[in-house]
Amino acid sequence: MTAFLFTSFLGALFIGLPVVVALGGASLLYVWLQGDLPLLVVVHRMVNGIDSFPLLAVPFFIMTGNLMNSAGITDRIFNFAIASIGWAKGGLGHVNVFASVIFAGMSGTAVADAGGLGxxxxxxxxxxxxxxxxxxxxxxxxxxxxxIIPPSLPLVIYGVMANASIGQLFAAGILPGLLIALVLFLWVAIEARVRGYPRDAHFTWVRLARSTWRALLPLMTPVILIGGMKSGVFTPTEAAIAATAYALLLGLAVYRSLGWNRLVRVSMDTIETTSIVLVIVAGASIFGWLVTTTRISEQMAEAVLSVTENRALVLLLVNLVLLVVGCFMETIAAITILVPVLLPLVTKVGVDPVHFGIIMTLNLVIGLLTPPVGMVLYILARIAERSFEYVTKSVLPFLVPLFVALAIVTYWPSFVLYLPTVLYR
Incomplete structure (x- = not known):
């Protein structure tokens, strides 16, 4: 029956059914064939899966990213980044990375970054x-x-599924996010020297001051969110509401770049995206419950540990699994499915759940840059008006610095857990 549960799920995915149909359908068939439980338990478990206070953060973080894009705030961030670092060789490459660091503190998703700043x-x-x-x-x-850098939608979903502190997960994402930026800065610097890329802007204090003044209020977003959570003014869930209110204030009242028609469109996009996310979480909840109650996760942990109990090797195997899954499955769906399976395994070899949350998220978002399901690739193919194959070939060399960052994050837990330890423990 356990084999049937996974076979029916994978079979449904293989024939092209949506993830939520594959999850819910496989779970429904399993419960029906077992005959021990009423079919209504499937509905109850799906409803209970989304009846969670932290999940309230999902629509608000999605809407914040949409508002920032629609209100023209990304232009201010980009101009500030040019004034700050555009003077370096390969300047716009560095600007690209720096702008993503800033925008990460507002959007929380790779898709919003690629679609907005891209x-x-x-x-x-x-x-x-x-x-x-x-x-x-x-x-x-x-x-x-x-x-990776808070606020992060995948980390919210992981925190709900793993019953981990979202505040600690947010704190744990700051240094790894900056590490990714650092390795990309180094990669751009090497490319610029080898290929002779120019400096794209002359540094002047006047230009920096003007661009900083124009971008000052958007730049305050991560400061408000992190400061509010650290000081206890609001919880991570309430921080999402604060971020949306702040983005609305900037778009409607301060910059007046967000008209009512555009606000309605942003709201509809947010509702659509939120519905997709929550339906996936609901479907994964019943699937994860069956995985837990049938002791599949424990059996998998025992099977792996019977081969090796070496923590480094176990983490290597888990990373390989996550990277492969990330190639074929959307990040949030993969998190909701794999947390009940992999978390018991890594905790048995002494991996902190907060540390594992960063490892899992980084692995799966790298999957957004790989075919066949890499959503970022499709977005950039449309933006750049290039073929999917061309975009894929363009991205492949940049996986090297990302894998370097992943290795450091995986095997240096004290680096990841430093801020959560200082701020929360």
Missing amino acids: TIEIKAMRDNKYPDHFAIGITAASSVIGP
């Missing part, structure tokens, strides 16, 4: 005669920072 970044790099493969590759790679 349009501006690729056009600017083309205008300055950068080759398309470099512009596309660095735009894709820098979008990975979005789900």
Whole structure:
């Protein structure tokens, strides 16, 4: 019956059914064939799966990213990044990464970063005669920072599924996010020296002061969120509401760049995306419950530990599994399915659940840059008006620095857990 549960789920995915139909359908068939439980338990478990206070953060973080994009705030962030670091060799490559670091503190998703900043970044790099493969590759790679630096939508979902502190997960994502930015800065610097990319802006204090003044209020978003959570003014869930209110204030009252028609469109996009996310969480809840009650996760842990109890090897195996899954499955769906399976395994070899949350999220968002399901690749193919194959080839070299960052995050737990320890423990 356990084999039937996974076979029916994978079979449904293979024939092209949506993830939520595969999850719910496989679970429903399992319960029906077992005959021990009423079929209504499937509905109850799905409802209970989304009856969670932390999940209230989902629609608000999604709407915040949409508002920032629609209100023209991304332009202010990009201009500030040019004034700050555009003077370096390969300047717009560095600007690309720096802008993603700033925008990560507002959007929380790689897709919002690629779709919002990507349009501006690729056009600017083309205008300055950068080759398309470099512009596309660095735009894709820098979008990975979005789900790591708080606020992060995947970390909210992981916290709910793993029963882990979302505040600690947010704190744990800050240093790894900055690490990804650092390795990408180094990669751009090497590319710029080898290929002779120019400096794209002369540094002047006047220009920096003007761009800082124009971007000051958007730049305060992560400060408000992290400061509010640390001081106890609001919880991570309430921080999502505060972020949305702040974005609305900027778009409607301060900059007046967000009209009512655009606000309605943003609201509809948010509702659509939120519905997709929550339906996936609901379907994964019953699937995860069956995995737990049938002791599948414990049996898997025992099977792996019977081969090796070496923590480094177990983490290597888990990373390989996550990278492969990330190639074929959307991040949130993968988190909701795999947390009940993999978390018991890694905790048995002494991995902190908060540390594992960062490992899992980073692995899966790297999957957004790999075919066949890499959502960021499809977005950039549309923005750059290039073929999916061309975009994929452009991104492949930039996976190298991301894998370096992943290795450091995986095998240096004290680096990841430093801020959660200081702030929460």
